[in-house]
Amino acid sequence: FIIALVSGLTAGSKWVGKVLSLYWYDAIVRDSHAIYFESKTMYAANQITRAVDNVDQRICQDALALTVTFGNIVFGGDTQNSVTQTFATIGFAIMLLLFQGYWFVVLSCLAYGFLIMLVCVCLVRPITAAMYAKNKREGDFRFVHARAIEYSESIAFYDGTAREHEVAGQAWERLYDVYYKLLRVEFPQRFAMKLSATSAGIIGFVLYFIGRFVKSTTT
Known part of the structure; x- marks a missing residue:
């Protein structure tokens, strides 16, 4: 049920x-x-x-x-x-x-969860800035190609292909740098989340048995 x-x-x-x-x-x-x-x-x-x-x-x-x-x-x-x-x-x-009366376990788990939350909030802030930069650079990169399509006749007529190639390359380099930065700033946050998910169950069981031991020795 x-x-x-x-x-x-x-x-x-x-x-x-x-x-x-x-x-x-x-x-x-x-x-x-x-x-x-x-x-x-x-x-x-x-x-x-x-x-x-x-x-x-x-x-x-x-x-x-x-x-x-x-x-x-x-x-x-x-x-x-x-x-x-x-x-x-x-x-x-x-x-x-x-x-069951295990206040120690509850308070310890809540404190651990609150600590992990604070750590993740601090680690997410640079990710937010990097995501904003990524979206902006992706828009710039798409705009370069969309503009080339829209004005392709004029570009070909005035022999501006080399210049457009240079502009597109610069836009891609800026976007690539942002992608790489995003990968770097994402790793600590992903590591903290994975560590918390992996250790949460173990810590919970450890605290539970500690609470049982303390309760059995005091009764």
Whole structure:
């Protein structure tokens, strides 16, 4: 019964997450269309200002990636657990430990989890900056190729192929540097997450048996 209940709640949580993500995606697309197709905004966004590159991709792909990723984190995806499931599991374990009187185990595990959370937050900050730089450089790289396609006739007529080759190469070098930097800053965070996931169960069992030993010696 418990297995069936947990399976149903897990599947239901993922389904609700997908539905809410779809509703959010629909709201973002409709609001974006209302702004994008108002007056001369579309012309200005594509021809005058370069503050936002590839507006079509921002509406079609980035909005979808945002809503799906957030839904997977909160409610769980096809290959990952969710924050909701994690907190439910932790809450159930804490309830059992408190019911048996193992306050030491509960407080120690909570302190360990809080420490890991602080470490991961500190390690995520450079990743956020690197991801922003990566997205910007990817946009610049796509823009170089899109511009070459759009003005290919003029480039060929004025013999500007070598110059475009140089510009594309420079854009790729900047993007490659950002990719490499992202790999470097991601490793400490991935290591900390893997270490915490691997050691959490071991530490929990060790603290549990320590608590049992202390409880048996004091009674």
